[in-house]
Structure formats: structure tokens, C-alpha cells
Amino acid sequence: xxxxxxxxxxxxxxxxxxxxxxxxxxxxxxxxxxxxxxxxxxxxxxxxxxxxxxxxxxxxxxxxxxxxxxxxxxxxxxxxxxxxxxxxxxxxxxxxxxxxxxxxxxxxxxxxxxxxxxxxxxxxxxxxxxxxxxxxxxxxxxxxxxxxxxxxxxxxxxxxxxxxxxxxxxxxxxxxxxxxxxxxxxxxxxxxxxxxxxxxxxxxxxxxxxxxxxxxxxxxxxxxxxxxxxxxxxxxxxxxxxxxxxxxxxxxxxxxxxxxxxxxxxxxxxxxxxxxxxxxxxxxxxxxxxxxxxxxxxxxxxxxxxxxxxxxxxxxxxxxxxxxxxxxxxxxxxxxxxxxxxxxxxxx
Amino acid sequence: xxxxxxxxxxxxxxxxxxxxxxxxxxxxxxxxxxxxxxxxxxxxxxxxxxxxxxxxxxxxxxxxxxxxxxxxxxxxxxxxxxxxxxxxxxxxxxxxxxxxxxxxxxxxxxxxxxxxxxxxxxxxxxxxxxxxxxxxxxxxxxxxxxxxxxxxxxxxxxxxxxxxxxxxxxxxxxxxxxxxxxxxxxxxxxxxxxxxxxxxxxxxxxxxxxxxxxxxxxxxxxxxxxxxxxxxxxxxxxxxxxxxxxxxxxxxxxxxxxxxxxxxxxxxxxxxxxxxxxxxxxxxxxxxxxxxxxxxxxxxxxxxxxxxxxxxxxxxxxxxxxxxxxxxxxxxxxxxxxxxxxxxxxxx
Numbered sequence: 001x002x003x004x005x006x007x008x009x010x011x012x013x014x015x016x017x018x019x020x021x022x023x024x025x026x027x028x029x030x031x032x033x034x035x036x037x038x039x040x041x042x043x044x045x046x047x048x049x050x051x052x053x054x055x056x057x058x059x060x061x062x063x064x065x066x067x068x069x070x071x072x073x074x075x076x077x078x079x080x081x082x083x084x085x086x087x088x089x090x091x092x093x094x095x096x097x098x099x100x101x102x103x104x105x106x107x108x109x110x111x112x113x114x115x116x117x118x119x120x121x122x123x124x125x126x127x128x129x130x131x132x133x134x135x136x137x138x139x140x141x142x143x144x145x146x147x148x149x150x151x152x153x154x155x156x157x158x159x160x161x162x163x164x165x166x167x168x169x170x171x172x173x174x175x176x177x178x179x180x181x182x183x184x185x186x187x188x189x190x191x192x193x194x195x196x197x198x199x200x201x202x203x204x205x206x207x208x209x210x211x212x213x214x215x216x217x218x219x220x221x222x223x224x225x226x227x228x229x230x231x232x233x234x235x236x237x238x239x240x241x242x243x244x245x246x247x248x249x250x251x252x253x254x255x256x257x258x259x260x261x262x263x264x265x266x267x268x269x270x271x272x273x274x275x276x277x278x279x280x281x282x283x284x285x286x287x288x289x290x291x292x293x294x295x296x297x298x299x300x301x302x303x304x305x306x307x308x309x310x311x312x313x314x315x316x317x318x319x320x321x322x323x324x325x326x327x328x329x330x331x332x333x334x335x336x337x338x339x340x341x342x343x344x345x346x347x348x
Numbered sequence: 349x350x351x352x353x354x355x356x357x358x359x360x361x362x363x364x365x366x367x368x369x370x371x372x373x374x375x376x377x378x379x380x381x382x383x384x385x386x387x388x389x390x391x392x393x394x395x396x397x398x399x400x401x402x403x404x405x406x407x408x409x410x411x412x413x414x415x416x417x418x419x420x421x422x423x424x425x426x427x428x429x430x431x432x433x434x435x436x437x438x439x440x441x442x443x444x445x446x447x448x449x450x451x452x453x454x455x456x457x458x459x460x461x462x463x464x465x466x467x468x469x470x471x472x473x474x475x476x477x478x479x480x481x482x483x484x485x486x487x488x489x490x491x492x493x494x495x496x497x498x499x500x501x502x503x504x505x506x507x508x509x510x511x512x513x514x515x516x517x518x519x520x521x522x523x524x525x526x527x528x529x530x531x532x533x534x535x536x537x538x539x540x541x542x543x544x545x546x547x548x549x550x551x552x553x554x555x556x557x558x559x560x561x562x563x564x565x566x567x568x569x570x571x572x573x574x575x576x577x578x579x580x581x582x583x584x585x586x587x588x589x590x591x592x593x594x595x596x597x598x599x600x601x602x603x604x605x606x607x608x609x610x611x612x613x614x615x616x617x618x619x620x621x622x623x624x625x626x627x628x629x630x631x632x633x634x635x636x637x638x639x640x641x642x643x644x645x646x647x648x649x650x651x652x653x654x655x656x657x658x659x660x661x662x663x664x665x666x667x668x669x670x671x672x673x674x675x676x677x678x679x680x681x682x683x684x685x686x687x688x689x690x691x692x693x694x695x696x
Contacts, residue, residue, distance in 0.1 A: 137585050138584050138585035138614065139614060140584070140613075140614025140615055140616075143614070143615075198551060199550070199551050199552040200550055200551070200552065201550070201551055202547070202548055202549070202550055202551070203546060203547050203548070203549055203550070203551045203554040203588055203589045203592065204547040204548065204585075204586070204589065206551040206588045207584055207585050207586075207587070207588060208585065233591075233631065233634060234634030234635060236486050236488070236555055236595035236596065236635045237485050237486035237552075237555050237556065237595075237596075238552070238555075239555070239591045239592065239594075239595050239631075239634075239635075240551055240554045240555060240588040240589060240590075240591045240592030240595075240596075241551045241552065241588060242588075242591075243581075243587045243588045243590075243591045244551065244587065244588030246587075247584035247585075247587050247588075248584065248585075248588075265488075266486065266487060266488025266491070266693075266695070267488055267491075267693065267695030268488075268634070268635050268693065268694055268695060269694065269695075271634055279630060279631065279634070282627060282630070283581065283587075283627065283631065286581060286582030286587075286616070286619055286627070287582060287584045287587075287616050345614075345615065345616065346616055346617065347614070347615030347616055347617075
């Protein structure tokens, strides 16, 4: 997961028929948080419109075009597969578009489970989920990193951990701090241009991957390393990945992400934020104490007054500062993070 | 991980120079617990002696021979690589022995991280760590299995979870119960002849692998499914695998494995048995309650009186029945397991 000194990308985002759909989260994430240029979005159902007309909350504009051919006129270096269907395969018409882009010399960037490199032999393909070779076992080396390490955790998966982490990074940079975003999922890795999809690593090495990520982020001696969390301790499908990150990234403190609606997986309800916070702390402290210092509340879909009420209720229930960093500001969370001391691993 | 109706194996165990070493645990496990025949052990340093002379605790005898050539005279079908070095590669002289065995038509059975099939193209090789294709995500289907599911967990890795599980299986069968051992690590899989090395599965699918294992074990409608645990909730390198098993196998109750000496990894000390038990229960209960009903105490290396004292102390500290199932009997643990009710998943 070593960061490479690559030339910056100029992206065309392929999201045909899907750009306005919430599952196009890699597309949206790259537009809102990415550092690379976005020359256009390809979505024939919205051709001729602009990103900010369709999704003003993304905060960055780009033209929307109807085809790869039109996109090529705007000089992209790379085409992003802007959809991350849960375990799904790519529709055939998207494959045709990607073939056209690849034939024109573009790099294909994909966060799909299915690897695309074997389908484009000899062509530039970045399969974002492909883990780097030779990830070692967790060693404890990251116990000793100098910067403060913050990990986002959640009461559920898909609850806003990546967004909270990226908004925290923005707030930190806005206040003059050097912050590193350590990406652990496909959208985060595309946004950052480096990182590792921890859930795609062989289970034995998942904690080692998290540790290597933190060690790599520490090389630039930032003030803060902000590690994107995954899954949830109570999510039966992904809890192993969550715990590998909790122990492997050696955080000094945690930010708990939650949301009002109790979406469930396999029928299992979410724990309350206070219960979740206590359990994350207890399990972390088997290895290295990491207090939950703030709550990031995802209030998407609520009216402003309801959102404020929900944030206040979460703060009351947990006894912690809370904010929706996307709707208002990550500053209360950042302040809590900066007040937290570095912790020491529980080593004999 | 579907069990195949394969013909039984007749093993020659390759453990040259290592048979008496504790790292030869796959060799020892197969001898003590395996159902397949063992025609001999290959260890030139012990040639001419017999297994029970060298390691009486294994409880099954076999001749020890000095070479593959001698082993072949005893009619094996398979040669087992009887060593599981931590992440290590196979020594070159072992490769020569395996080539000789393979040239003579033997199947190679290996639990090494490094896959051997590519080194013996066209020849029969069972790379035990190779996960089956197409493992699905955890679905919750195993919430509904009929048999009682028991998972062994530990205060540390390499503390006796496999042994406890296998001794529990023996005790259950001895008392007339139909018990299925669900193997999750390389030695266990060799012993059982089926299973899945959960730590070799891509992290996203580790819980799904544990669930599929339980579903497969349930097909024969046993009274008990005994799932071999891995790692430990407080072991930073392996805790993710541990939690994938804790949630994915949907246990009704847990047996906590512990040992007196505080071996550590990356400098981290073991939690006390009572703390570990409480945390396993809390984390399990996010998904499905699974009380710790007994403690399996590994007293290897202690004198009988010390061992009895240690078992009593662990029972006192946890308030649970405790026994060393290898030294004395698994019956107290089995009784506790049979008293525990089946639990229901915390589904909305």
C-alpha cells in the first residue's frame, strides 16, 4: 500500500443511468472529496446537465455527458467505474463503455469485487480492491507511531464512517493541521489515490494491512492519522474486518458514527450508541486503550430541526460531543479528538 | 466446504527431524484424533522407533521410518506435510521427499500457507488452507439450525481450542451423542477430512465461511456441532478471525480455553479468564447470545497437583465448571454444554 508518486489522474466517471442513485457512492465520493480532477460524468439519462444541478451537495461541478466518445473530448486519463454494487457483476453495456475507453488509451479504475485487469490484458487497470502483495502479519510496530491515530467506528455498516473521516480531515486541514486520511474501502482508496481495501485481504492479514496503512501514513509525520473504519462490531457479516481495524490500526481514540434509523442485517438490530461505544472501548483496551471521544451523527433525510434534536439526543445518551459533520461542521468532533491524549498499548 | 464422499486416506506423515517437536502439531493431531489410517511417520532422526515410544500421549501407534522409500512399502495413499511453520516456507530437503512421494503416485496433503498444488502440476495435492470457491457473505441462515452449536474461544491463540473441541467430541460420542466437529484450521481440517481454514478466507467472507461450515455440519442432524475456534478476541493479529467465527458460526454457547502462562503477542498480555468470558459474551450478544458455560484449562507442563490447583483456581475465578479435557476428562465441560439452552438470534 506504499503511496506511489503517480501523476495526477483526470477522471471521467462512468455512472450510466445511476449517477443520481445513492449506490453510486464511489462517484459521489470522488467528486466531493477527491483530489484528482473530474472532467465529466458519463450518464446518458442526465446528459447535458451538470453535476451541481443534479446533486448540489457534492460541492464540485462537472459536465454530464452521454457517452464515452463525448467524454474523450474532455481529455481524461482514467475512467472510474462509479458504482459499487454489493457483490454484483458489471452490466454488459458498462463493459462495452469500458472497452471503448480502454481502446482509447484510458486507465480503468474499478472498486468492484470482480477484478477487471484480467478482462483487459496488457491495458492499464487499477483494481482498487486488489490488495498489495506481501502484507505481513500484525507486528505491533504501529504501537509506536508518533502522530495521533483516530479511527471511525459505527453502530452499523454503511452509516457514514468514510464521510465522517473525510470531513474530519477537511476540518483538520482548515485549522492548519497536517492530517492524513488512511483509506480502507474502495471509495476511500479512489478518493485518496492510495490505501487498502481491508475487507479484500485474507483474514489472517487484515490487521497487518491496517497496521501497514498507519505506518505508511505516519511517514509524512502528520499531526493526525484519520483511519476510515469499516463494518461494525455488531454486524455479523463484517465484524471481523471491524475488529481487525480496531486492533490493527492501533488508534489512540475513536469517533463513533451512528444514524437514527435502525437498518439491520440478517435481522439484527443496531446497539444503542452508548452500548456500542462502551463495547468498542472494552474490546480495544484488550490491546491498546482507545476511548470514544465524540459521535458523528448521520442525519441524512431529516429536516434541520429534527437533525439538531437527534444530534442532541445522541450527545445526551452517550455523554459525548456529537455533530453531523456533513450537515453542519466536524469542528466539535475535531476538538474532542485534539483533547484526547495518545494512549499506550497494553504491553507487558 | 461440502464434505466429499472420498475413499479413506492411508497416511505417511512426513516430519523429518521434527516429529518430537511441538510445532509438528498437524502430525500429532492426525495421530491422536484423525479417523484416517496412519501407516507410518517419516523421521530419519527417529527411524526404527515407534510413535508410542516417542510420544505416548498420542494414544495411537505407528512405525517411524527413515525415508519415503521405506514408507512406500507400507502402502500409503497420501503423504502429510506434518509441520505448520508460522508463515514459513518448506525446507528444500522436504520438497525432495515430497517429489519422491508424488512420483510414486501419492497424494500430497499440506496445511502450509504456501500452496503446493502449483509446484506439482497434474498431480493430486490437497492444499488444506485453500478456501473453497464461492463462499457467500454471512446471511443469518445458520441462526436457524436445529443442533446445539458450541464454539471454543480463548484467552490467547495456540492455547488448546482445537484439542478441547476434539476431546469434547470424543466425550460426546462416548456418551452416545451424535457430535460433529467443524474444523476451522489446517490441523483440524486434516483430522476431520473436511472443513475450512477461516483465516485463509478473504476477510469479507470469513463469517460467511463459518456459517457455511455450520450449515454443512447440520446436514447430518447431529445432537451437537462443535466448532473449533481460532485466535482470541484480545490477540491483535487474529482477533478479526476470532470475531468472524463468534458471529458467523451462530453458537448457542461457548467454552473458554485458557492456560496458566501468559504468553503474549506483540507484547500484549492475556486478559483474565473472567474478563475474557464476559467480553466474549457481550460481543456475541450483539448478534446472538452465547454464554460461556465452562472453561477448558490447558495444564500442559504442570505436575498433577499443580494442574488440579490451576483448574480449581480458574473455576473459582470464573464461577464456571473447569477441566483439562486432555489430562483428565471433558465430561464436566460436556455436561455444562448439555445444560445450556439453545439461544435465539437478536433479530428484530
